[in-house]
Amino acid sequence: MARGQVSSQVATVILAVLLIAGISIVGMKWLGALSARGKTQALLGFQKQLTEDAAAAAAKHDRFSREQYPLPGVVERVCLVDNERRQEIQDSIAALNEPLLLDAVRTSADDSVFLFSDELERAFPLPKLSIPAYPHFACVRSEGAVELGLRGSQGKALLVTDLIASVKLAGVAATLHSSDGLMRLEVAAGSFLPPAGEDTLSVSILPGSGGQASDSYRLSPAGARFSPPAMLVIAYPPQLVGDCPASLTFTYTYDDGSSQDFASVQVDCVSHEAAFLIDAI
Known part of the structure; x- marks a missing residue:
């Protein structure tokens, strides 16, 4: 094979590689633009639908x-x-x-x-x-x-x-999340012992008193017990109590006005959450 023919074949291969690379770059840019347009359209669709539903309600x-x-x-x-x-x-x-x-x-x-x-x-x-x-x-x-x-x-x-702050318990394990997403109650299977006729565990948020490190939550039904105790996990504000406090206290006020302090059993300094074991509400 002549040297000129070899050079021609090499040039053809190089040109083909460059063309493929160019097409790939253009394709990636096109896909990126398509993805961005799709995201924008989805966000606009969410805004339109929620606005219409709110106006209708x-x-x-x-x-x-x-x-x-x-x-x-x-x-x-x-x-x-x-x-x-x-x-x-x-x-x-x-x-x-x-x-x-x-x-x-x-x-x-x-x-x-x-x-x-x-x-x-x-x-x-x-x-x-x-x-x-x-x-x-x-x-x-x-x-x-x-x-x-x-x-x-x-x-x-x-x-x-x-709708997202209550859960029916029928002998199964469940996790109840507060509507603000800052508290959850983890209940083991068969551990929820409610008053007669009750089968739903719920949580509502109450305004926290001044100086408290966490907001207040009301759990119901009143008089329910947990055996073994349920795990109450609450997000804490590091701005008020520091990034990694050694321990925290959660004060729960019962319907009769009495209150009980629960000491944390675990503090997660990465997620900024403290866990407490409670046996009654």
Whole structure:
């Protein structure tokens, strides 16, 4: 084979490699642009649907809807705030555990829905949204979708959070999450001993008293017991108690006004959570 023929074949191979590389780069850029457009369209679709559902709920008293809203995978959490309670939210202890949300609320005057990955992905207003219960905001995790309930009440769309703050127990293990996502109660199978006729364990949030390191939660039904004890896990604000306290105390107030202090059995300094064992509510 002549040298000129070899050189020609080598040049052809090099040109083919360069063409393939060029096509690959263009293809990757095209796929990236397509992915970005898809994410934007999904976020806009979520905003449109939630805005329409909130307006429909607000327009009719006691109208209730419970919907699954699809979201792009990049969104990890959706937080909703009551715009009329912005100052109370900024002053609440619960908001200290949501630094991204707290910063967004402080810097945005009108937005009430915030979508987060490890940063703020999108925010938009929802004027009719009402969250009357303390702490006047709610954050839910997204795994490709979030489920939200809206009920019409006095011209507002009331965010219904008690749907995710109660669980029926029928001898099985369960974990109950508070509607703010800052507390969970882990109950072993067969350990829930409720009063006669009760089979549902629920949690509501009460305004924390000044100076407390954590917000207050009311568990029900009153008089229920746990044997063995249930594990109560609460997020703590490192701004108030430090990044890694040696121990923390949770004070539970019963319906009769009496109270009991529970010392932490474990402190997770990475997740900023403290665990307590409780045997009665």
